[in-house]
Amino acid sequence: MSKKSEIILLNISGKDKPGQTLALTEVLAQYNVNILDIGQAVIHQDLGLGILFEVPVEAESSPILKDLLFKSYEMGLTVKFTPVTEEKYEAWVTRQGKERFIVTLISRKLTAQKLSAVAREIYEQKLNIDVISRLTGRIPLDGQDNAKSVVEMSLRGQPVDMEAMKTRFIEISGSTGIDIAFQKDNIFRRNRRLVCFDMDSTLIQAEVIDELARKAGVYEEVSGITEAAMRGEIEFNESFVKRVALLKGLDEGVLKEVAEALPLTEGVERLFKTLKMYGYRTAILSGGFSYFGNYLKNKLSVDYVFANELEIRNGKLTGRHVGEIVDGDKKAELLKLIAFKEDIHLEQVIAVGDGSNDLPMIRQAGLGIAFHAKPKVKASAQHAISTIGLDAILYLMGFRDREINF
Structure with missing residues (x-):
């Protein structure tokens, strides 16, 4: 009857020092063992090292274990040996699927x-x-x-x-x-290529139309229409037209004043610096206004901006918009259009927003994120971020601080 392979799990623990893995693997190398699995971690300078190895059929395990024990003692490490049967090893292998x-x-x-x-x-x-x-x-x-x-x-x-x-x-x-x-945990998780953002209450900590309404002295009226839309009493497009109409006569110079005062959300600059560094494409898809989207485009080096354009004549807002309204469905359509143009699979797209009109694009993306959103939106999205800033997205993509702190 042929001799079965001996499989042994070696566990090492103790104070971490340079050269420990080298010394132990040099012992194993003398006996020509086959490494089947290995893992190492250091937590607060304490080493945890595991090596699963197969003893050659022609060799005996006793001298290997003796040499490992002596070497570990020399380095002040604790050692543990656990024999693993072929049956248990094969069962472990089958679980990899x-x-x-x-x-x-x-x-x-x-x-x-x-x-x-x-x-x-x-x-x-x-x-x-x-x-x-x-x-x-x-x-x-x-x-x-x-x-x-x-x-x-x-x-x-x-x-x-x-x-x-x-x-x-x-x-x-x-x-x-x-x-x-x-x-x-698939190939797309660390292979995203396009990130699409809502603007108001996502990239910035404000609702631009509210800030404009304050300047125009119509905040209460605009707020009332917004609340009616949130209650589902009127559609987004209808509420948008009504709110823009209330801005009629506002001086064009106010737009620049408001843009320069907009507070960026925590983590935005770190996020965009990292995305740009690693070659990601970025887009703002907003139901807000293109003037402010383009302001952020220049500030953050955004690749695409799609938002609603305010009509301006003789230096004043007319109370009308130009072109098609960017609503929730339009955002999803634009996301797919950009992905197609850039030859990017939808699984490689990230979409981030806070409102119900962001849900269509969030659902289209491979990674959809509700950011500091209301409970209904969080429940409908794949993922939600509510505790820290927008740079939390980087962690969902698998980045570590050491890769993004520059």
Whole structure:
């Protein structure tokens, strides 16, 4: 009867120092072992190293284990050996075909309560956590207001009930103040190429038409029409025409004044600098006004702007618009048009917005994100960001701080 292969799992722990992996693998190299799996992590200068190796049929494991034990002792490391049967190894190999998912946890501060709530839902959905990684930099203890803590989990398996899991994640997000994104781990996740943004209350922390209405002295009237539209009493296009009509007579110079005072959303400049650095195409698809979209285009180096154009004559707003109104359906149409023009698959598109008229484009995109949105919009979108700034999108794309802090 032929001798079976010996498979051994080597676990090493202790204080991390340069050269440890080198020393241990040099021992294994002397015996010509076959490395079947390997993983290493360092948390706060503590090393965790695992090597699954196969002993050659013609060799014995005893001298290998003895040499590893002595070498580990020399370096002040703790060592553990676990034999693995061929049957268990083959069962492990067959599980590699299971689906993979990525869960991204985004928060100002990651507490054990937040992590355990997410981990319980993952467990109850019969998913296995393979890897946990921190995407943000090392966390200061001084409680900075703009601090971020982002952790990525790599999962394997198939959820028992995808919809129930999504509902539960929304509940956890609402009760603990953490954003939870659940994505398939496929080739598109780190291969996005086009990012489309709403403008008002997404790229900027304002609604431009409200700011113009204040300047024109018609804020209450405009606000009333907006609220009626939100209640579903009038359609977006009708409300848009009525609100623009109230701006009649406003001086053209006010547009520049308002544009220069618009506050950018937290993380916008960092986000666009990174997207430009890595060659992504960007677009503003807005139900607002093209004047302000073009202002942001110049400020942030945006590639495309599609928004509504105000009619101006003799230096005054006429109370009318020029051309077709950019509503929710038009945004989705424009997103597809840009993707086609750039030869980009829809799965490679990201769409971000805060309102119900952003949902059509959010649903079209491979990665759709509701940003600081109302509960109804968050529930209808694939993903939601509510705890930190717009640069959180970079973490959903798989970026780490060390790749974007420049």
